[in-house]
Amino acid sequence: MLLEIGLICLTLFLILYRYVTKNFDHWKRQGVPHIEGHFPYGSHIELLTQSKHFNVLVKENYERFKNEDFHGMFLFGKPVLVVQNLELIRNIMVKDFNHFVDRNCAGQNMMNEGGELDQLWGKGMTDLCGDEWKKVRFTFTPIFTSGKMKCMLKFMLEVSTRLREEINLLADNGQHFELKELFGKFSIDSLATCAFGINPNSFKEVDGPFIKNAASIFQVSAFESLKLFSRLIPGSGWLQKKLKIDAFKPKETRFFRDIVISTIQHRRKTGQKANDLIDLMLDCMKPSEEGNVENKDEEGYGLVEQDVNLKFKKKRVELNEDIVVSNCLLFLAAGYDTTGKTLAFLGYYLSKHPEIQANLQEEIDQAYSDNDGKVPEYNTIQELPYLDMCVLETLRLSGGEALIRACTKDYVLPNTDITIKRDDLVIIPGSGIHLDERYYPDPDTFNPENFRKERKQSRSPYTFLGFGQGPRACIGMRFALLATKVAIMGILRSYSFVYSEKNPVDLVIDPASMVGYVKEGLHAKVVRRSED
Numbered sequence: 304m305l306l307e308i309g310l311i312c313l314t315l316f317l318i319l320y321r322y323v324t325k326n327f328d329h330w331k332r333q334g335v336p337h338i339e340g341h342f343p344y345g346s347h348i349e350l351l352t353q354s355k356h357f358n359v360l361v362k363e364n365y366e367r368f369k370n371e372d373f374h375g376m377f378l379f380g381k382p383v384l385v386v387q388n389l390e391l392i393r394n395i396m397v398k399d400f401n402h403f404v405d406r407n408c409a410g411q412n413m414m415n416e417g418g419e420l421d422q423l424w425g426k427g428m429t430d431l432c433g434d435e436w437k438k439v440r441f442t443f444t445p446i447f448t449s450g451k452m453k454c455m456l457k458f459m460l461e462v463s464t465r466l467r468e469e470i471n472l473l474a475d476n477g478q479h480f481e482l483k484e485l486f487g488k489f490s491i492d493s494l495a496t497c498a499f500g501i502n503p504n505s506f507k508e509v510d511g512p513f514i515k516n517a518a519s520i521f522q523v524s525a526f527e528s529l530k531l532f533s534r535l536i537p538g539s540g541w542l543q544k545k546l547k548i549d550a551f552k553p554k555e556t557r558f559f560r561d562i563v564i565s566t567i568q569h570r571r572k573t574g575q576k577a578n579d580l581i582d583l584m585l586d587c588m589k590p591s592e593e594g595n596v597e598n599k600d601e602e603g604y605g606l607v608e609q610d611v612n613l614k615f616k617k618k619r620v621e622l623n624e625d626i627v628v629s630n631c632l633l634f635l636a637a638g639y640d641t642t643g644k645t646l647a648f649l650g651y652y653l654s655k656h657p658e659i660q661a662n663l664q665e666e667i668d669q670a671y672s673d674n675d676g677k678v679p680e681y682n683t684i685q686e687l688p689y690l691d692m693c694v695l696e697t698l699r700l701s702g703g704e705a706l707i708r709a710c711t712k713d714y715v716l717p718n719t720d721i722t723i724k725r726d727d728l729v730i731i732p733g734s735g736i737h738l739d740e741r742y743y744p745d746p747d748t749f750n751p752e753n754f755r756k757e758r759k760q761s762r763s764p765y766t767f768l769g770f771g772q773g774p775r776a777c778i779g780m781r782f783a784l785l786a787t788k789v790a791i792m793g794i795l796r797s798y799s800f801v802y803s804e805k806n807p808v809d810l811v812i813d814p815a816s817m818v819g820y821v822k823e824g825l826h827a828k829v830v831r832r833s834e835d
């Protein structure tokens with residue numbers, strides 16, 4: 304019996320070994336410079352041991368292959384092409400987008416292969432593929448236009464008042480505090496208020512379920528990521544689906560799913576309207592006319608190139624409730640940590656550079672005084688030039704991500720004889736590009752001048768990937784910029800950030816943080832400007 308079990312285990316191991324290693328000569332055959340693959344993890348054991356963040360690995364590889372247009376690597380057994388040349392990046396993200404519509408390759412959408420809750424995440428826009436993604440993206444795009452964001456402003460201002468009250472207490476007691484802990488409360492409260500008209504009151508209920516569940520949803524332990532990656536083993540995803548195993552944060556997912564569902568039910572029952580995101584999404588569930596549609600973004604602040612319009616036959620299909628629930632969940636998750644992290648870094652950089660903070664305060668004071676001391680209008684907030692420069696520079700220095708695309712149709716890389724095959728993965732190394740001195744002189748220094756209009760226009764738009772690029776860029780960009788600007792204006796009008804010696808000298812990115820936040824946190828103090 305033991306012998307039989309041993310033989311079965313050996314056979315399974317050999318199958319797995321063969322499956323993982325069979326493509327390890329892929330890049331060598333094509334003459335592409337690359338990082339060797341090793342069984343079972345591919346190019347980077349750090350992903351298995353969780354000793355380095357993925358964005359950091361991608362940045363290191365970018366440096367290593369800096370003068371190449373692209374290089375290869377392996378994620379477990381999967382060959383991945385990392386494209387560094389900005390013109391090729393434009394082709395992939397925009398010009399030839401129809402070859403790279405998805406983020407997941409067919410049959411390897413890990414979120415679709417678990418139990419009911421994992422499958423719910425699989426219906427979110429980030430994971431949807433092909434025409435289904437186009438339909439959902441097209442339908443939800445009008446929710447994030449400037450017109451709709453103007454209506455969100457009043458909700459954000461309510462939350463910013465609560466943030467100022469908290470800042471006032473912090474100024475009273477003069478203590479150092481962790482910036483993302485504070486701004487996470489602002490970002491979850493503004494999302495919950497704008498999305499569902501709910502006030503989680505995170506500033507008062509520090510241990511409230513809303514903030515606790517939000518904080519843990521993007522903190523993924525080594526064991527949790529192993530559970531997800533195990534789905535790359537042939538047959539494992541199928542088995543986990545059959546056994547209804549939820550690998551991604553089931554407790555937290557259930558908490559937010561139940562809130563979304565009960566809000567939808569309440570709105571339907573009472574017919575109440577708050578003109579928040581959930582109302583706008585429920586409106587999207589109504590059937591629409593068939594026809595050619597275009598998904599053309601509005602101005603987009605010149606940050607995102609979208610010159611491919613999504614032209615396709617929109618069928619007369621209603622969005623079902625699962626899609627709405629899933630995308631509400633996604634907006635909360637996608638917006639919470641990213642906005643909290645951006646604000647935390649912005650507060651940290653301003654505390655480190657008092658002269659920049661003073662310039663920003665001057666601009667903000669002027670905007671209030673031009674509006675008789677009242678909060679400026681939506682357009683003024685979004686267009687204050689120095690504020691915009693500070694936010695974009697924060698996103699450059701702290702926010703470069705490795706962006707993923709899956710090839711959906713074979714593609715010959717222009718001016719090469721390299722074919723990216725259907726189902727191959729491509730990475731755009733935002734974390735490397737953002738810190739490349741060819742695009743940003745003295746790239747490790749916080750310098751908002753990098754985003755002065757003339758300088759911005761002198762570079763390729765693909766040197767800034769804070770919100771991605773192309774039709775798959777961040778749908779919530781306008782919302783995120785507004786929330787960030789409202790929060791920082793509310794604070795700087797009356798307070799200043801002061802640098803804290805508690806900050807580590809070298810900022811180490813926490814490998815367990817999905818958005819890539821600092822392991823030891825970022826700290827600051829606040830003082831009243833009258834006491835400066």
Ligand code: HEM
Binds near residue numbers: 637768770777
């Ligand atoms: C400062 C805050 C934020 C940052 C830095 C950020 C950044 C990003 C990035 C880099 C991507 C990938 C783009 C690509 O692959 O080209 C993305 C996608 C996405 N973001 Fe954001 N985001 C933020 C806030 C938000 C908010 C507030 C929401 C929703 C309310 C949101 C919803 C999404 C969605 C749904 C996608 C997937 C879009 C698709 O696949 O079509 N994000 N975001």
